[in-house]
Amino acid sequence: MTRDLLTGNAAAAWGARLAEVDYIPAYPITPQTEIIEALAQWIGKGEMDTRLVTMDSEHAMLTAAGAAAATGARVFTATSSQGLLYALEMLYTVAGWRVPLVLVNVSRGLSAPITLEPDHNDVLAARDSGFLQLHAETCQEVLDSILIAYRLAEHADVLLPVLVNLDGFSLSFTREPVELPALATVRRFLPAYDAGGAGFGAHALAQGVAVLGGSAYSFFKYEMQRAAEAAIVTHADICTAFHDCFGRAYGMVEGYLLDDADWVVVMSNSFSTVGKAEVARLRAQGEKIGLLRLRMIRPFPHREIARLLAGRRGVAVIDQNISIGKGGILFAEVASALCGCSAPPLLSFVGGLGGRRFHSEEFDQMLAALRDAEHQGGSPEPQLLYSAAEYAHMLDMLRIAGHVGTEVANVRPAESVAHAPSEK
Amino acid sequence: MRREIYQSIKQIPREEYMAGGTGLCGGCGGLLALRLFHKALGPDVVFVNAAGCLTLLAVFPFSPFRSSWLYTAMASAPAGAQGLRDALDVLIAKGKLPRKDDLQVVVVSGDGAAHGIGLQATLAAIHRGLDFYYFCYDNEAFSNTGFQMSPASPYGSRTATTPATARSPAGTATPKQDLFELWRVQQPAFLATVSPAYPLDLMDKVARAARLRGPKLFISLSTCPPGWGVDPAESVEIAKLAVDTGVWPLKETHDGAVVHTVVPHRFRPVEDYLRPQTRYRHLFEPVRQEAILRQLQADVDQYWAHQQDRSS
Numbered sequence: 001m002t003r004d005l006l007t008g009n010a011a012a013a014w015g016a017r018l019a020e021v022d023y024i025p026a027y028p029i030t031p032q033t034e035i036i037e038a039l040a041q042w043i044g045k046g047e048m049d050t051r052l053v054t055m056d057s058e059h060a061m062l063t064a065a066g067a068a069a070a071t072g073a074r075v076f077t078a079t080s081s082q083g084l085l086y087a088l089e090m091l092y093t094v095a096g097w098r099v100p101l102v103l104v105n106v107s108r109g110l111s112a113p114i115t116l117e118p119d120h121n122d123v124l125a126a127r128d129s130g131f132l133q134l135h136a137e138t139c140q141e142v143l144d145s146i147l148i149a150y151r152l153a154e155h156a157d158v159l160l161p162v163l164v165n166l167d168g169f170s171l172s173f174t175r176e177p178v179e180l181p182a183l184a185t186v187r188r189f190l191p192a193y194d195a196g197g198a199g200f201g202a203h204a205l206a207q208g209v210a211v212l213g214g215s216a217y218s219f220f221k222y223e224m225q226r227a228a229e230a231a232i233v234t235h236a237d238i239c240t241a242f243h244d245c246f247g248r249a250y251g252m253v254e255g256y257l258l259d260d261a262d263w264v265v266v267m268s269n270s271f272s273t274v275g276k277a278e279v280a281r282l283r284a285q286g287e288k289i290g291l292l293r294l295r296m297i298r299p300f301p302h303r304e305i306a307r308l309l310a311g312r313r314g315v316a317v318i319d320q321n322i323s324i325g326k327g328g329i330l331f332a333e334v335a336s337a338l339c340g341c342s343a344p345p346l347l348s349f350v351g352g353l354g355g356r357r358f359h360s361e362e363f364d365q366m367l368a369a370l371r372d373a374e375h376q377g378g379s380p381e382p383q384l385l386y387s388a389a390e391y392a393h394m395l396d397m398l399r400i401a402g403h404v405g406t407e408v409a410n411v412r413p414a415e416s417v418a419h420a421p422s423e424k
Numbered sequence: 425m426r427r428e429i430y431q432s433i434k435q436i437p438r439e440e441y442m443a444g445g446t447g448l449c450g451g452c453g454g455l456l457a458l459r460l461f462h463k464a465l466g467p468d469v470v471f472v473n474a475a476g477c478l479t480l481l482a483v484f485p486f487s488p489f490r491s492s493w494l495y496t497a498m499a500s501a502p503a504g505a506q507g508l509r510d511a512l513d514v515l516i517a518k519g520k521l522p523r524k525d526d527l528q529v530v531v532v533s534g535d536g537a538a539h540g541i542g543l544q545a546t547l548a549a550i551h552r553g554l555d556f557y558y559f560c561y562d563n564e565a566f567s568n569t570g571f572q573m574s575p576a577s578p579y580g581s582r583t584a585t586t587p588a589t590a591r592s593p594a595g596t597a598t599p600k601q602d603l604f605e606l607w608r609v610q611q612p613a614f615l616a617t618v619s620p621a622y623p624l625d626l627m628d629k630v631a632r633a634a635r636l637r638g639p640k641l642f643i644s645l646s647t648c649p650p651g652w653g654v655d656p657a658e659s660v661e662i663a664k665l666a667v668d669t670g671v672w673p674l675k676e677t678h679d680g681a682v683v684h685t686v687v688p689h690r691f692r693p694v695e696d697y698l699r700p701q702t703r704y705r706h707l708f709e710p711v712r713q714e715a716i717l718r719q720l721q722a723d724v725d726q727y728w729a730h731q732q733d734r735s736s
Contacts, residue, residue, distance in 0.1 A: 022514045023510055023514055025506070053506060053510060055548065057545075060544075063496055063507065064503045064506045065507060066507065067494060067504040068508065070494065070507075071512060071515065072515055073510075073514055089499075093497055199521075201527070202522070202524070204487070204491055206482045206489070206492065206493040206494075207492075207493065207494045208495040209487065210479055210482065212484075
């Protein structure tokens with residue numbers, strides 16, 4: 001075991017290296033590119049016994065990844081944003097092949113407007129595909145999640161591909177201390193993949209074949225749903241084994257100052273680190289507030305979330321994504337988890353789009369909104385976080401771009417930091 | 425050109441690697457060509473399929489193949505072949521798969537998936553020098569979805585999306601895109617056109633290509649009885665007419681030069697090929713469209729006038 005300062009991308013590359021993957025189809029895209037560059041360097045120097053092939057698109061990349069995994073190879077690949085969406089057809093397809101590959105997504109906002117900075121619309125667009133999803137908060141968790149992901153994907157009860165998500169920039173290009181486990185320990189935790197004769201080879205095999213009619217189609221889709229549900233238990237067992245081997249504990253969710261919290265903010269990925277700092281600040285002011293970080297998004301841990309959120313005085317879900325015309329995606333998912341139990345008032349906040357930073361005042365505002373909601377009830381309408389200073393700056397830019405007068409009035413937010421929902 | 429391996433129809437192996445009774449149309453030229461193709465390759469094959477008519481060969485729980493099959497998507501079958509080939513190589517090199525379990529990787533695609541949506545993935549696989557076969561059954565339209573125009577649809581043919589009307593008397597107004605030339609500039613290891621009506625030519629090409637490493641690419645003009653509007657029993661005869669009129673030149677290239685492998689002693693008029701097909705009926709009824717018919721014959725004449733080896 002060694003300790004090093006690694007970026008999230010380097011940690012992801014180390015995850016693939018320590019998993020001793022056989023095959024890496026690759027295609028560059030910011031902010032993921034550093035991962036495949038590092039792997040190409042190691043392979044070039046003979047430090048990894050792996051074949052890396054640069055493909056002509058992410059769509060081709062996922063096809064090659066799935067076909068190689070269907071042949072029995074341990075496969076790694078990575079992408080971001082537009083690349084993930086370009087490959088989306090094949091995400092559904094290879095998940096249906098029930099192949100245990102691991103795909104790292106380095107989150108980045110989606111065009112248009114085109115940007116390089118992070119939010120989660122890319123990874124959440126893949127949420128219905130059949131890929132399981134683990135979302136990492138730290139560089140260490142990126143590496144660890146990749147090792148966990150292989151063991152989860154390759155488990156006979158699961159056999160679904162796994163996507164490991166990390167945020168672009170705030171994690172991909174940020175160095176943090178990372179423990180690199182010894183290869184011998186990793187091999188004990190994650191033995192070489194054995195497809196058990198299920199791959200292409202000596203015997204005739206038809207994979208990905210057509211079905212006629214809804215019964216056969218439904219059967220195979222339900223099988224995937226059952227496998228994803230089984231991943232809840234399997235993941236817990238794997239995390240126990242991981243803790244035994246490496247001493248670090250992971251769960252489907254992570255609670256921070258949660259046990260006695262009246263108020264809870266729900267977040268995911270690296271922005272949870274910002275959220276935790278704000279929760280600690282508010283705790284120091286005597287507020288009984290905690291944070292629930294969603295780590296496993298697929299399968300969605302309904303019961304665990306319901307158990308941890310039921311009975312609170314108020315819950316704010318902060319989405320770093322936006323479903324246009326609906327609001328926060330994870331808000332809707334958390335709300336569905338609380339269906340049928342004594343749900344606390346739930347509020348939806350959208351922030352952090354395209355890498356937008358959170359401000360301390362916004363957490364003060366969210367807490368105040370939760371207090372109001374305790375008496376007035378929650379509203380499902382999203383509150384869009386945007387500060388007066390940002391708005392003034394945006395108006396300046398609109399003027400520079402040649403826009404004057406009336407057309408900017410339509411984008412003016414309310415006076416408060418958070419846009420207030422309409423009164424009941 | 426002299427064939428090297430298959431001189432007589434009696435040399436065609438009797439072994440069948442595909443069972444009959446599939447869900448494909450009677451008289452499918454693509455299926456007949458694939459059957460011959462498979463005989464030439466032998467049993468150790470994995471087909472990587474792009475969406476098209478032949479996707480319906482393997483419908484759960486049935487497959488007609490004694491070999492293996494992977495359906496991918498419309499655009500990326502060559503990328504699937506890349507992953508499969510690479511994984512076989514890696515697993516064999518690492519001792520995780522016995523060498524005897526190695527497979528020949530064959531993309532099976534219609535012209536619809538080969539020309540437009542799948543061309544990028546194909547050119548990329550050729551560029552990477554992937555060791556694979558590409559079998560394109562060219563029925564000159566998106567036949568599986570009801571015969572809509574593809575880039576391979578010839579000028580003057582009627583499809584469901586290029587109907588022959590007063591405004592558009594030719595039906596398809598664009599020329600057939602030349603996939604052979606699009607592929608040839610990449611200098612693949614072996615590239616040939618074939619026809620199910622010329623089985624010895626087809627199988628000899630496959631057998632000679634098998635000696636080479638790299639991309640081995642085949643385009644088979646494939647009669648589509650429902651789309652072309654011919655009786656299934658006439659499928660082979662129509663395919664033969666395509667060659668004998670010069671419309672579908674049988675050729676190959678593997679070292680730079682293009683060589684024609686079957687050259688008719690006397691070319692039959694192009695009309696002989698067009699007239700039996702209802703997709704060309706508007707060229708003859710209710711009035712003969714002389715200008716279009718002359719153009720179609722001129723295109724064929726001009727092609728052959730430019731071939732140096734036409735007398736071979």
